[in-house]
Amino acid sequence: MFVDQVKVYVKGGDGGNGMVAFRREKYVPDGGPAGGDGGKGADVIFEVEEGLRTLMDFRFTRHFKAQRGEHGMSKGMHGRKAEDMVVKVPPGTVVTDAETGQVIADLVHHKQRAVIAKGGRGGRGNTRFATPANPAPEIAENGEPGVERDIVMELKVLADVGLVGFPSVGKSTLLSVVSSAKPKIAAYHFTTITPNLGVVAVDEGRSFVMADLPGLIEGAHEGVGLGHQFLRHIERTRVILHVIDMSGMEGRDPYEDYVKINDELRQYNMRLTERPQIIVANKMDLPEAEENLKAFKEKVGEEALVFPISAVTRQGLKEVLYATADLLNVTPEFPMIHEEKEEGSHRVVFKHEKEDTGFYITRDSDGTFVINGPRIEKLFKMTDFTRDETVKRFARQLRSLGVDEALRAKGAEHGDTVRILKYEFEFVE
Template structure:
């Protein structure tokens, strides 16, 4: 099976916890805090691999979690950072956030990597909090939680030329003639059920990749036939070869051309403006010349029309040399995001958002949620430090603007607190 879509859950590893420890050595006066930091959690990374062709590996497993960092230890020993979890995907995968639909990365180069769920940093041990006013801090930090999200992976084949047309127009026969690809060929519609790639070598200096896209029919952009599932694979091609079956009546040949182009425009208007060459196939059947003349009469000089017979190979050389010349002068299609511009780590706005649901007040702010999650809530010193930070950030003022009252529940991330007025 050809799997070109997948939905997966990824979570970076939590950072290791910092620890509270003190030196108690016989000949070291006054000892002092010696709690080490936790290690960083592993990140989840997607890496493009040219040897892969489909997303079948994600069909049977959809949850991926990186390891957490090792906890710190006494004697200022820092925890080990966890290894990153690298997931290999085919070249041509578009990565989207499943919740927002935002494009996070477009992996178009072999070896290109993108971090999709960063690991959390390790918590600091109590040795890191020594100050002139606090010589023996008795608190540390927990490790930062790793990022988590659901991702949509969408494979778009990377090809220079895309073969389009109605079912049974001869696209698969044409691909088998001009390349070493061996797609399924039969005399019934929808023989090709998955896109097929083939490398065409014109001469010693010119070669290009051709994709055979399963046949389009009217209504393909709305899901009719197989079109909606595979139209995305045409989006990366620089030239379209529209294969027409000229063994049909002339009016039907023209209608098929119009119908397929209309589906391209409905799906993505940019595709309708893509350079297009017409391959008038099955010229070995009598009457083909008249159909080609009919097409030229109605389409004018806007399109190059090449009479071919894919079954016998007639006319293919002229078509291939023309495509090679076109590709020399056409720039490569730009990816949705250039390498290095991946928009993966997104930060919440600086302002604090408080929403009320009955007696529960929900606080939304990435940095505040992170601070609470990294605080040992059973440690009085750590809680006091958190309270000072929250007051400094203006959480009390935001809660009062939302109408908070004594006894109300304040929820910050996964934690709930009872609100009390300071006496």
């Protein structure tokens, strides 16, 4: 089974907690703070392994949670950093954030790495909080939470040349005769349901990778048939070989097929139309193929590269392979993520914008005020509520962020209940 898209959950390791400790040597009076920092949590890293070909392993393991850092210790000893979690992925894997759709990494080359979920930093021990005004603080931080997110992994086949066309036009047969690939071949639609790769050797020591992809039908850009499974794989190809059944044996018009396939490519992604295209007029050994080819050439015009072949009899294969290799020599790679760059001079314009407070307040039906926001939640998780000094520090942090004023503006009064995550507090004036 070929798996080319899967959704998984990843979480970087939490940082280790800082420690509250004091020096207690026999001859060192008032030794002072000696709590060490926690170690950094492990990152979740994806690394390309060229021996992998599918995302099959991710069907069975959909959660990747890295280890947390070691907690700080007494005598000023810091906790050990956790070892990063390295996950092997096949070349051609594109990782996107499931919530925002933003591309996190495009992994192509062997041993290429990308940090998918960063581990949290270790919490500071009480040694870090010593000041002349408070030389023996009982304050320490919990470790920073690691990044957690749902991601979508897509596998896009790495091939120089992609074969496109309607089902049963002879793409699999063509790949089988020009390379050592052994795709399944049969006289019915959708024989090819998974991409097949083959290395095509041309004279003069030139070679390229060709992909036989699932056949297209109308509406493929909207996911009809095997649409998206096909189209995502052609995004990386540099040259397109458009295979057309020139015999018209199934009652199809070759030119109409040509127009429909190109329309599907255009509607899926406008950048697919930038790729150079060679038209392969297949099945020229069958009756009426010559007449159909003549009419086809008149409609597409002289600028189109049309090569008549017969994949069965191997007629014309040498010419189309040479033309493909020549075209690859002058065709650059197409970036997966298109970034438009503005040319000319640049002016930096500063605008006064209201700073993001990092939190927002809602109210439940029972009257409880609920504080949400990544900044507040991070501070909350890094606070050790077993010690009074750290609780007071957390209250000061909330006050400096403007939480108290925002609660009053929402109508909070003395004694009202305030909730952060699953924990409730009492609002005190």
